[in-house]
Amino acid sequence: MQITFLGTSSGVPTRSRNVSSVALRLAQRGELWLFDCGEGTQHQLFRSDLKIGQLNRIFITHMHGDHIFGLMGLLATCGLAGNVQRLDLYGPPGLNEYLRACRQYSSTHFSYPVQVHTVQPGVVYEDEEFIVTCGPLKHRVTAFGYRVTEKDRPGRFDVEKAKALSIPPGRVYGQLKRGETVTLLDGRQIHGADLCGPTEIGRKFVYCTDTVYCDEAVELSRDADVLIHEATYAHQDAQLAFDRLHSTSTMAAQVAYAASVKHLIMTHFSPRYAPGNAIGLDDLLTEARAIFPSTELAYDFLNYEVPRRRQEELKI
Numbered sequence: 505m506q507i508t509f510l511g512t513s514s515g516v517p518t519r520s521r522n523v524s525s526v527a528l529r530l531a532q533r534g535e536l537w538l539f540d541c542g543e544g545t546q547h548q549l550f551r552s553d554l555k556i557g558q559l560n561r562i563f564i565t566h567m568h569g570d571h572i573f574g575l576m577g578l579l580a581t582c583g584l585a586g587n588v589q590r591l592d593l594y595g596p597p598g599l600n601e602y603l604r605a606c607r608q609y610s611s612t613h614f615s616y617p618v619q620v621h622t623v624q625p626g627v628v629y630e631d632e633e634f635i636v637t638c639g640p641l642k643h644r645v646t647a648f649g650y651r652v653t654e655k656d657r658p659g660r661f662d663v664e665k666a667k668a669l670s671i672p673p674g675r676v677y678g679q680l681k682r683g684e685t686v687t688l689l690d691g692r693q694i695h696g697a698d699l700c701g702p703t704e705i706g707r708k709f710v711y712c713t714d715t716v717y718c719d720e721a722v723e724l725s726r727d728a729d730v731l732i733h734e735a736t737y738a739h740q741d742a743q744l745a746f747d748r749l750h751s752t753s754t755m756a757a758q759v760a761y762a763a764s765v766k767h768l769i770m771t772h773f774s775p776r777y778a779p780g781n782a783i784g785l786d787d788l789l790t791e792a793r794a795i796f797p798s799t800e801l802a803y804d805f806l807n808y809e810v811p812r813r814r815q816e817e818l819k820i
Contacts, residue, residue, distance in 0.1 A: 505530060505654065505707050505810040507730070507769075510548035511540075512802045514714075514736045514750070514772040515570055521804050522548050523570040524772060526711060526732060528652065529554060533633070537561040539650060539711045545574035546581050552805060557587040561629070563636070564595030565713060566647035567602065576606040583615040590617045594628050594636075596646045623648060639724035641715035643749045649712035649724045658683045659701030666699055707810045710765070713772050716745060717755035725763035729810050732802070733759055734772035738783050739791045741776075753788035757795035768792070771802040 511522035523542030680696035713734035736750035760768035
């Protein structure tokens with residue numbers, strides 16, 4: 505589970521930062537999920553090590569342009585050069601109508617199936633490995649944050665121990681790997697848990713933007729391994745944050761602290777904190793770390809591997 509930041513600026517792109525988009529690469533299944541798709545996202549994808557042909561899900565937080573203006577171009581490119589087989593899109597009311605209008609007035613035809621899912625708070629997607637939920641945020645338009653939870657799975661199966669117990673290989677190994685109890689032909693009952701290492705705890709990734717501090721963001725972020733949270737403004741510009749329903753660096757840190765997350769990555773920075781200005785992004789980082797030390801600043805093309813925890817780590 506690897507995160508790649510494709511855009512970390514708010515509102516408008518800058519020389520060094522594109523507008524919002526974050527990619528989640530699921531290497532074990534050859535899939536790429538995208539969260540938001542600001543203008544220029546497809547260019548960022550091509551500049552990264554990510555493979556556009558693996559893209560199969562896009563999650564949109566809200567309908568502001570710096571989060572969706574790159575969507576139609578990316579979808580068109582996927583059909584022309586991306587070898588995408590199917591795309592599922594998830595987002596707030598209006599997303600389907602927006603894409604329908606774009607297709608109509610640009611006479612664009614997708615050569616692959618595109619399914620738009622209008623989300624409501626709760627589960628928006630689930631399969632055998634992952635569950636994706638969303639929760640409402642507090643912004644000027646309808647906005648959602650997303651939480652990706654990897655399901656727990658049994659620890660590593662000890663093949664040598666199974667051989668020592670004279671357990672015949674084959675279908676039985678698969679059952680034991682899943683933690684099941686199996687009765688062998690000789691009458692012995694073997695518990696899969698006895699042959700597996702500590703349970704591998706599913707990782708949790710949360711993406712919250714755009715929003716001012718709110719209890720819903722805290723609840724969505726609860727115990728996450730990594731929280732990506734907007735930090736548009738410095739603490740001294742808190743009034744701007746309240747007026748425009750965005751977050752300061754300290755608000756992002758307060759969400760992370762209240763939700764007991766493991767690591768916070770701040771993004772969606774206002775261009776007013778560009779190098780050379782009175783307040784810089786290092787100042788925002790200092791403000792956040794005063795509240796939540798495990799904080800870092802995102803930058804375009806930052807890669808972050810979400811660490812995996814085992815059952816015994818939770819007891820420390």
